[in-house]
Every structure is written in structure tokens, then in C-alpha cells.
Amino acid sequence: MIQTALIMLAVGVFAGIAGSILGIGGGMIITPILTLGMGLNIKYAIGASIIAVIATSSGSTIAYLRDNVLNLRVAMFLEIATTTGAIVGALLTGVLDPKYLYLLFGCLLVFSGWNMYRKLRRGSEVLQRVEPDKIASKLKLNGSYFDKAEMKTIDYQVENVPAGFSVMFGAGVASGLLGIGSGAFKVMAMDTFMKMPLKPSSSTSNLMMGVTAAASATVYFFNGAILPGIAVPMALGILVGAVIGSRIMQILPARWIRIVFIPIILYIGLQMLFKGLGVHF
């Protein structure tokens, strides 16, 4: 019993650090560890992972009184799409064959990983257009943040708002349907489609994941998918990990975040494609 708690605590610290740096909830990482590694029933693994998503998201609020990297307007505007998507996803469970979702999202993630790789090679981080995007200006989505790694304030513009909004709706559906935070999709929507720099994208995704997951977590809480003996030590580990991770993220160059992120996003993308195609290992 104590051993299980200690393992969960350690898994949590690891997931919290990784999650808060990359803006992903780690559901995709935690579910395999719990099911394949520890032989836990998938229902309880999903319950633990949705709590993990919230803990990662809330952990960074302990680290800072004010998160200056975060873009609150982008977060709230896009949350209309993710929370609606989460409800649709929850209602769709059992009606729709998840196979198609896996395939669609697998393709999107692989595309996004490839796109990030291209950006890495080109080296340009911040979009500066002569003509600001009309919708982005109207919704006041453009922002700026202070980059501690480069020691300067970076202004950025946002574009392709409808495309980003649509991908966010899909991310919400996936979250409701599969019980994940779908942080990787959220970062993709902002970074790849809306051309937001990576640090505000990760930080904003982190906040949004918590809000989206809170919707599905309530469902899981009341239907008994949450085992306190597993979820509690893991959540505590994640809170500690997330505090450490959000400190690291501030001083880490965006380039390094991308280098870590690309293999993970490709891995998750391929995993989803294989799952959609019904290939098992």
C-alpha cells in the first residue's frame, strides 16, 4: 500500500514537470503507465488521469501569483469551444465509433509535429504581420509576454482564429469522449494554427486544460471512476512537479521546449493512428 502510494507520487512528480513545461496534461502518458505498467482497469486509469490533468493545470497557479506568460483572453474565448466540445463528446460516448476520432486526431498531431519541426529549422518564433488579423484585433487576442530566457518583452499577433476555434472544439470532443486533457491539441491549435509563440501557447493550454477537464472530472467523480488510493498520491506528486516545471519553463529557451515536444507529439499521434487502424502491439 505504501509502495503503491510512493510509486504514484513519483509518477506524479515526473508527469507534473513534463506537463507544465509542455502544456499537456499527461493523460496520454499516465493511462499507459497505469494500465500497461501496473495492470489497473482502464476505467480507473482514466479517472486518475483526468485528476492528473487538473492537478497539472492548478499546480502552476501555486507557482505564480500572476502568470504573465498566460493569455487570459485567448484562454476564455477558446474555452467556449472546448467546454461545448467536451459536453458534445460526453454525449457522443457510445454513439460514435471512436476509431474515426483516433484517426483524425492522429493525422492532426503528426501534421503538427511536422510543422513544429519545420519551424525549428527555420528558427523564426514570433509572427509579425503588417496587416493585423481583423478577428484577433476585434477580440483583443494579440498579446505580449516577458521572456526570461531571452530577457526581453515579446509582442505577438494571433491569426486564423476560426481555424483555431474549430480545432479547440475537436480537442474538447476528444476530452469528453476519451477522458483526457488533450493539451497536445490545444497547443497545436494555438501554435500551429493561430501562430501564437510556444510559451504563451503552453501556458494558456495549461489553464484551459484544467477548465475543460473540470467538466468531465465531475462526471467521473460521481460515477465512481476515481480511486483515492491511486489518484490522491498522484495528484500530490503532480502539484509538486508542476511547481518545479513552471519554474523551469520560464528560463528554458523556446527552442528546447520544441525539441522535447516534437517526439512526444509524434509519438501520441502515431499511437492514435495505430489505435484507429486497430493495430495492437
Added chain:
Amino acid sequence: MAQNKSTANEMAQVETVIGRILQVGVIFSAIVMLIGLVMFLTTGFSGYAGSYVPRRMGQILVGTWQLRPYAIMMLGVYCLILTPVLRVVVSIYAFYKERDHLYVAITTLVLFILLVALVIGING
């Protein structure tokens, strides 16, 4: 100009207060979970027969009052689930203070959608 400056100051203050509220919320749920976990590990007893887990709100509150470890742990988890919702609620206040009516409306809509999800969750 002076008007602008005082508004900016006020905003910074509002944000700091919000940050503090959220910190307290997260730390509170962490402490509750930790107390439950320590009790569970030291006594080796969940407070319930077999592998039973309390999940109705009334059950959890009564169990917490009776110092049953699983009830306390579930209470902590529930508080943690509510922290992102708290974030949305205080953001409405922040936008209101900023006199950003568009975003007061947008954030209120998000809160409404969350409440719909909660109702579906309880009845589903």
C-alpha cells in the same frame, strides 16, 4: 493619464488578489488530500469495508466528519476539481474590474457551459 495609471495599478492589485485566492484554493485541497493520505497510510484502513469508495457528496461530508480516510481524500479531490471553476469565476470579476464587457460576457458563457456539464454529469 493619471486615470490610466490608477486603473493599471488597480488591475495589478486585482490580479494579485485573484492569484492569492487560487493559491489558497489549491493549497487547501492539497492539505486535505495529504491529511487523508497520511491517515490512510498510518492506520492502513480506508474507513470503509472492503474497497468501497464514498462518492455521493453527503456521504463524503459525513465520512469526513467521522474522520474516515477515504472520505477525506475524496473531499480533497473534489476541492481540486473545483479549482479551475474558481479560476473562471474570479476571471469574470477581473474582466469586470477592467471594464471589458465583451470578456465578462464570454467568461460568463464559459461558466454557464460548465454548469450545464455539471448538471449533465449528476443526472447522466
